[in-house]
Amino acid sequence: MGQPFEPPSGDGIESVELKSALEERYLAYALSTIMHRALPDARDGLKPVHRRILYGMRLLRLDPTTAHKKCAKIVGDVMGDFHPHGDQAIYDALVRLSQDFAQRYPLVDGQGNFGNIDGDGPAAYRYTEARLTEVARLLLDGIDEDTVDFRPSYNGEKEEPIVLPAAFPNLLANGSQGIAVGMATSIPPHNAAELCDAALYLITHPEATSAHLAKFVQGPDFPTGGILVDSAESIAEAYRTGRGAFRVRARWSKEDLGRGTWNIVVTEIPYGIPKARLIEKMAELLQEKKLPLLADVRDESAEDVRVVLEPRARSVDPVILMESLFRLTELEARIPLNLNVLVDGVVPRVIGLAECLRQWVDHRRVVLQRRSRFRLGQIERRLEILGGLLIVYLDLDEVIRIIREEDEPKAALIARFDLTEIQANAILDTRLRSLRKLEEMELKREFEALTAEKAEIEGLLGSDERQWKTVQAQIRAVKKTFGPETKLGRRRTTLENPPDTAGVDFTSALVEREPITVIVSEKGWIRALKGHVADLSGVSFKGDDALKIAFPSETTAKILLLASNGKVFTIEASKLPGGRGFGDPVRLMVDLDDGTEVVAALPYRPESRLLIAGSDGRGFLAPSDALVANTRKGKSVLGLDGDATAALLVPAGEGDHVAVCTADKLLLVFPITELSELARGKGVRLQRCRQTVLAGAHVFRLAEGLPWRDTAGQSRLANLGLLEKWMGHRSDAGSLMTRSFPKFERFGA
Structure with a gap:
């Protein structure tokens, strides 16, 4: 065995807390990314x-x-x-x-x-x-x-x-995109001539706000053209805050092919959207039958964009076809605005349009001042040399004698004519051929011209007003170069209001209309069978699951689901899984709370009324439009007390009476006028339920009778004469169903 290893001494090793070391290094990385990679300088963009x-x-x-x-x-x-x-x-x-x-x-x-x-x-x-x-x-x-x-x-x-x-307003004219650490920037391109007009107005009106300048800058001007469909107010607000978004649509026209047939030709697409990807996505949607109004899409582009859209039939409205495509495809894009820039090249900040242009015009003034001082320095150096040369021309013979005879001609010249070293060097560097009389006249002219230019520049540097006038002249020259009459400067993105489509049902326009049967199981699985299926005995379920709710509908419909906690959820019928399998759990589509289940479901019909009630017998009439939820979280509609749960949601239609029954077969019929209509709440008592719960309800016309089914599935009708003993008022307990209702199962035909 060798000698045991000696650990190194602690000399030169510094203990650093991991947290502070990480913070310090990450901050350095973040600052580097923000300052030197992701964010543009507000002055040159x-x-x-x-x-x-x-x-x-x-x-x-x-x-x-x-x-x-x-x-x-x-x-x-x-x-x-x-x-x-x-x-x-x-x-x-x-x-x-x-x-x-x-x-x-x-x-x-x-x-x-x-x-x-x-x-x-x-x-x-x-x-x-x-x-x-x-x-x-x-x-x-x-x-x-x-x-x-x-x-x-x-x-x-x-x-x-x-x-x-930066003699050109590049930040806004060309825009910029970048993702830094904890911040990002997104600036769409604009029209240079409009920016120049706004900058000129800002110079003459230093207190101008972004709202004033938005009158000159109408909105972004994209290199790919397109149509901006935002309101002037929303554009002005985006420019005021430096944050917002612009909706840009493809430019299209209807092309007649004769005999009533036509195509739509798209000639400009939204900025930043690759054309090949746009067409590929449209073809995928077409294959998935999500564009029922469209028959085919073709790319016939050469140098210019030309995408041909073929309608399913000549009767299709081209505006509705395009509106449906704008909703589902990238023919309409949302271009974000986040004016996050390095102000003065140092501080990252979100600024508005006015400050953005102020940064540019202030920078132009600084550039003008520095350029003028640089030119002034050049003139002063040249004037110094010219002054020495002109002195020399007064006594050329003496200069030549000094250069020929003196050992140190430079020092002698300086002493004899009281020259500076720069002037003496210039004299010594002068060629013999420049000693003509003509050259002296040229020097005098140059001296006078430079003296006048020097006075002009000194006057400029001493006057703020003259400086701003010079900056304005420079900006006007840029505007002339990139004006609206030039090919490059002409505005490409136009501003238009989108067509009024308030009365168009786009859900039905965007989905192929087909009959379906919606099935909800006891354990909360949902699916849609093709067609209207009357006999559901052959429908299979997973494990010990069974049928709970079934009703006919269409793929274009919306389905309303009532959960046991009183919330109503909305699902698009077109998004329901097919009937080949067991379907999907409702929980995958909506945010059902733990311990809750779906107790009722029915198709949504606009501008109709629904009766909603809880197990404690309380309920109310609700407009169907107030129940539609646009998010997965649904809408809290029915307020519940204690252990009560939501029990039923049934169409109220044009009925004039309500039939309600409890779990122990107590039936009550009363006029619908006794019920209140609410958008949400606990409602009023429909039927007194002491030891039982509300089990069913039906809204019907008394003159037409009350439809019901027995346990054998037979349809029955109870007329006015038969119902007389059960007629009463809201909140009564009702009477027991006797032989008139043998083996009653449920209300409805």
Whole structure:
């Protein structure tokens, strides 16, 4: 055996609590993600990767007028100098900047396969080429003139801009999407000319709110066009808060084929939806018979989008067909707005439209001031040199003598003519051919011009009003370049009100109408048999389960379920499982509380009335529309006391009398006018139930008689004469059913 292992000494080891170490490291990661990856800068609308790509392309001199260069070269340079991440991430960002269906104003002019609207990916970067567009040139305009701050790149070898000068309102014009840690951003693209108009108004009216600016910015302007169907109020509210969503629909038209036949042609689809996926999903819904009004969908797109939708029959209303497709497919999309940006490039915050544009115009003013000071510095240096040269021209012979004869001509010139070192160097660097008389006149003209320009810039820097006027002139020039009369600047997304479809029953339009028989078992399993099945003796159940409720309906109907705790749930009949198996537990479809069960079920009929009652004999009439629940949680309708449970839910229809009976066969018939109509509550006492519970009820017309069934399944009818001894008033105990009701099983035909 060797020597025992000695543990290391504690020198240099620091004890750190795990919780604080994790918090510190996670916070550092979160801040890095928020600041350097996911959120755009409010001033230039760019994330670091995009800014580095554009700056890297500028260093490669890939201006709009130069030849394209391989994307592999661009990606390599950006990765090597500025962006220490994967080449694929950089290339994906570069590709998106060039896609005219993703960017409203592309920043990169790509040559080769850069993907398409179908969702296909681009070619590898060794095959594609790129250069900057005019929009990108505007974003970078003046970057070499000390307009923005620079910081060292990740390896300290080069410098990169913290923000771009941004002569173009890129944040809102091109939009941005990103997911950070604990926050996200989603900014749809907008129309640059409208943004310029809003910015000009903001400069002249500094107190303008987002509501004022929303008059200029009508709403998003997507590169793929489409129709915005939101109200002006909801758009203005989204711009005020910086949060909201926009509903965008595909643009379509009806194409007549002659002899009464027609197709629908979709020419623009919602932003961000891959066309191939859209058509694939529509084809799946078609196969699953969830689009009964549609016969076929075809993609006939070439350069432009052209999706042909063929109706099931010529009698189909095209508006209802399209409205049904908007509800079920991605032909209508919801584009979120979450204006979460880095304000001043530092603080992540959700801001409104006004502050968004304020950030841009304030940045433009700062850029103007810095550019002017940079130019002022250049002019002052040049004027200093010109001043020295003009002094020299007054005594050229002396200058030439000093240069020829003195050992230290520079010092001698400085002493003789009282020059600065810069002026002396400029004189010594002057070529002999520049000593002509003509050159002296040129220098005087340049001196005068630069002196005038210097005064102009000093005046600009000393006046806020002149600065804002210059910024306005720059914004007007951008607006002219991307105005509504230009191909790129013309608004593509139009604002329209959706057609009024309030009276259309879309449930029936979206589902193929077929007869079904709904079955609910004792243990709460539900299913739908095809057709109206009268004889249910052949229906099998799981284990010791048995039939509880059965009734005919249609696939387009809604089914109302009453639970024993007084809640009413709503299920779409089209979503019920088929009758091949045992069905599904109702609990999978609705949120039934523990210990509760389904006690009644029936098809929903709009604008009708229902009688709902509990085992304690209390109940009321309820409008059927008030019972429909839009969520899985249902609606609490019947209030219950003590141990009472909900017992029945029956249609009230046009009846004028109510028959109720208890479990021990006490029957009572009374006028329906004695009942109150409520949307929810405990109701009134229908029948006195001391030692028993309410077992059944039926609403009927007294003149037509009370229908009932015996245990053999035979239909019977009790007329007015027969019912006279059971007639009474609400809350009576009722009388025992005698020989008139032999072997009574239940009410109804």
